[in-house]
Amino acid sequence: MTRRSDGGAAADIAAGLECYWMPFTASRQFKSAPRILVGAQGMHYVRDDGARVLDATSGMWCVMAGHGRAEIAQAVGAQLARLDYVPAFQMGHPGVFDLAARLASMLPEGLDRVFFTNSGSESVDTALKIALAYQQARGQAQRFRLIGRERAYHGVGFGGLSVGGIANNRRGFGPLLPGVDHLRHTHDPARNAFSRGEPEWGAHLADDLERIVALHGASTIAALIVEPFAGSAGVLVPPKGYLRRLREICDRHGILLVFDEVITAFGRLGTAFAADYFGVTPDIMTMAKGITNGSVPMGAVAVRREIHDAFLATDASGTTIEFFHGYTYSGHPVACAAALAALDIYRDEGLFERARALAPYFEDAVHSLEGLPAVIDIRNIGLAAAVELEPRKDRPFERAFEAYLRCFEAGVLIRVTGDTIALSPPLVAGREHVDEIVDVLKKTLKNIN
Numbered sequence: 063m064t065r066r067s068d069g070g071a072a073a074d075i076a077a078g079l080e081c082y083w084m085p086f087t088a089s090r091q092f093k094s095a096p097r098i099l100v101g102a103q104g105m106h107y108v109r110d111d112g113a114r115v116l117d118a119t120s121g122m123w124c125v126m127a128g129h130g131r132a133e134i135a136q137a138v139g140a141q142l143a144r145l146d147y148v149p150a151f152q153m154g155h156p157g158v159f160d161l162a163a164r165l166a167s168m169l170p171e172g173l174d175r176v177f178f179t180n181s182g183s184e185s186v187d188t189a190l191k192i193a194l195a196y197q198q199a200r201g202q203a204q205r206f207r208l209i210g211r212e213r214a215y216h217g218v219g220f221g222g223l224s225v226g227g228i229a230n231n232r233r234g235f236g237p238l239l240p241g242v243d244h245l246r247h248t249h250d251p252a253r254n255a256f257s258r259g260e261p262e263w264g265a266h267l268a269d270d271l272e273r274i275v276a277l278h279g280a281s282t283i284a285a286l287i288v289e290p291f292a293g294s295a296g297v298l299v300p301p302k303g304y305l306r307r308l309r310e311i312c313d314r315h316g317i318l319l320v321f322d323e324v325i326t327a328f329g330r331l332g333t334a335f336a337a338d339y340f341g342v343t344p345d346i347m348t349m350a351k352g353i354t355n356g357s358v359p360m361g362a363v364a365v366r367r368e369i370h371d372a373f374l375a376t377d378a379s380g381t382t383i384e385f386f387h388g389y390t391y392s393g394h395p396v397a398c399a400a401a402l403a404a405l406d407i408y409r410d411e412g413l414f415e416r417a418r419a420l421a422p423y424f425e426d427a428v429h430s431l432e433g434l435p436a437v438i439d440i441r442n443i444g445l446a447a448a449v450e451l452e453p454r455k456d457r458p459f460e461r462a463f464e465a466y467l468r469c470f471e472a473g474v475l476i477r478v479t480g481d482t483i484a485l486s487p488p489l490v491a492g493r494e495h496v497d498e499i500v501d502v503l504k505k506t507l508k509n510i511n
């Protein structure tokens with residue numbers, strides 16, 4: 063059998079169809095009618111039958127600059143030819159220092175020490191470990207608790223699952239980490255349905271952290287982790303002032319604030335980071351996805367310098383390892399080359415500004431879907447939006463999944479999570495792409511009962 067991954071690989075796909083165990087997929091449904099993509103350029107994917115599909119989801123929130131960027135391909139190829147791999151421990155290479163410095167120059171003031179991982183999940187688990195070990199390093203080892211939030215998605219590692227709050231992802235995996243508690247989530251459709259941007263109501267929901275502090279004692283809490291807006295739960299946008307209030311409460315009680323920016327970093331809100339958009343700086347920030355424009359797996363964790371330096375201070379001799387953590391592929395040369403090329407594109411093409419300029423048009427367009435059958439809420443922020451559908455009686459998730467399949471057939475790739483449709487187009491999208499996405503959705507939703 064020839065091994066190919068191009069458009070003529072129908073025989074190969076048939077051979078591997080049963081062997082491939084798919085992530086987060088209804089595999090029997092998929093395998094009964096596989097959806098196969100064989101190419102991508104700009105705003106479009108190409109299907110195995112040659113049809114083009116408009117990407118309304120940036121792949122999975124990661125392809126910010128559009129697909130098939132020659133600059134990234136060139137940088138990756140050159141790096142592979144020059145230096146394919148370097149041991150990540152006790153060794154360095156130019157790209158990893160370049161990238162750390164480059165990120166530090168973009169990050170909010172104060173966050174300028176960067177640890178590399180290979181995914182969002184690894185970034186989250188790394189951030190949680192840094193938080194715990196930091197508390198220990200500064201003589202607060204009794205701060206062992208980690209606080210997450212209901213409906214949060216922080217990846218699939220045991221740390222991220224534990225602080226995460228999506229029930230389907232958690233059940234089935236045992237008791238998870240001990241010493242974890244959750245804030246209530248911020249979504250209240252009765253008050254905030256069809257909000258444009260940040261809802262007016264609900265900043266006080268941040269005070270739920272005070273309830274948790276009262277219950278456990280602040281002196282036992284290491285860190286709070288939140289997504290600036292919850293993406294995977296269906297674009298749950300924080301109420302105005304909510305994140306600032308969380309910051310204040312964390313400061314009051316010596317609790318580290320971690321922002322999981324795996325989907326918000328690199329321009330989704332029209333700023334480099336959501337921290338910039340909301341004017342709230344966390345102590346630790348996770349990233350992944352857009353760091354390489356989705357081209358090569360990579361993640362990163364940025365921390366305040368004092369956090370990093372507290373690790374160094376634990377050993378006056380300067381000869382022992384300060385943080386017993388890392389991955390074979392931390393700061394992989396090829397991922398660094400891809401990331402540096404992606405960051406160049408973001409800067410040279412002004413993509414964050416471009417996203418900011420398109421956001422009001424995008425907002426108007428998605429809110430024009432209000433009033434269609436079964437649409438019970440529409441939410442948006444930056445270039446992210448959700449259209450929530452009323453679940454069918456006794457058959458949750460079915461309606462949105464049907465919309466997903468129909469949109470794909472009509473040439474638009476959307477994402478669904480439960481009965482919510484999520485849209486997050488690449489930052490290179492133009493008004494014509496927004497129009498097409500919304501037109502196809504409109505026609506689709508009109509015909510789904």
Ligand SMILES: Cc1ncc(COP(=O)(O)O)c(C=O)c1O
Nearest residue numbers: 181182183215216217322324325
């Ligand atoms: C906020 C957030 N954190 C973590 C992750 C996990 O990232 P990965 O799938 O790269 O492990 C995701 C993935 O969507 C995410 O949205």
